Amino acid sequence: MIDIQGLRFAFAGEAPLIADWSARIDPGITLLYGDTGAGKSVLLRLLAGVQAADAGRLQIGDAVLAGSPARYQAQLFFVDPGTQDFDQMTARNCLAQLAGADADMGVRDALVEGFGLAPHLDKSLYMLSTGSKRKVWLTAALAGRRPVVLLDEPTAALDQGSVRCLWEALTVIGTARQRTVLLASSEAVNTLPLAARIDLPLN
Numbered sequence: 001m002i003d004i005q006g007l008r009f010a011f012a013g014e015a016p017l018i019a020d021w022s023a024r025i026d027p028g029i030t031l032l033y034g035d036t037g038a039g040k041s042v043l044l045r046l047l048a049g050v051q052a053a054d055a056g057r058l059q060i061g062d063a064v065l066a067g068s069p070a071r072y073q074a075q076l077f078f079v080d081p082g083t084q085d086f087d088q089m090t091a092r093n094c095l096a097q098l099a100g101a102d103a104d105m106g107v108r109d110a111l112v113e114g115f116g117l118a119p120h121l122d123k124s125l126y127m128l129s130t131g132s133k134r135k136v137w138l139t140a141a142l143a144g145r146r147p148v149v150l151l152d153e154p155t156a157a158l159d160q161g162s163v164r165c166l167w168e169a170l171t172v173i174g175t176a177r178q179r180t181v182l183l184a185s186s187e188a189v190n191t192l193p194l195a196a197r198i199d200l201p202l203n
């Protein structure tokens, strides 16, 4: 669960993108729905603690971002889709590092197969296509055990078979309602068991 109190954010000299927003995001899948430019990526970056808010309080479990950032961030999974941070690692090592030592290997193996990742595991990430990189992060997010998962347009650049595979894995998580998944999308998602939907913009 993520508790959000009085969140505010504006780019310098611009009107607030998020103005005094409070919400509680419960376990299950919450769709963060908004058009291009509505602020989905910015909101995910704020919640991940990689972009500083102008005001507000963010809490996951008993960890408050401002007071204990490392403990807060240890509760969540977030990879900026545009990052090059892992480009020098092999997909296998990146996956192992991001998923963590306690990852569910059954889920990991099922996603590696469903995404067709096996032939790419020993390549460096910089050699992979945008879609294949995204599959590595998605596999780590879902096989890992972080209680909160933030996904930015997870189906972008995925082939249809991989989207089906992702949807199957998310259906299991959405039905169990133990982990909190925030899924940002500019398309309505009708085929997942959603716990809630947040419509952007938030100003």
Ligand SMILES: Nc1ncnc2c1ncn2[C@@H]1O[C@H](COP(=O)(O)OP(=O)(O)OP(=O)(O)O)[C@@H](O)[C@H]1O
Residues within 6 Å of the ligand: 011, 017, 034, 035, 036, 037, 038, 039, 040, 041, 042, 043, 186
């Ligand atoms: N560094 C920046 N400086 C000023 N404005 C920015 C900056 N980064 C993003 N924006 C603006 O903030 C708004 C929200 O951007 P954001 O990327 O969060 O939208 P989004 O909902 O994720 O859209 P998309 O689906 O296109 O990624 C947009 O109008 C964008 O142009």
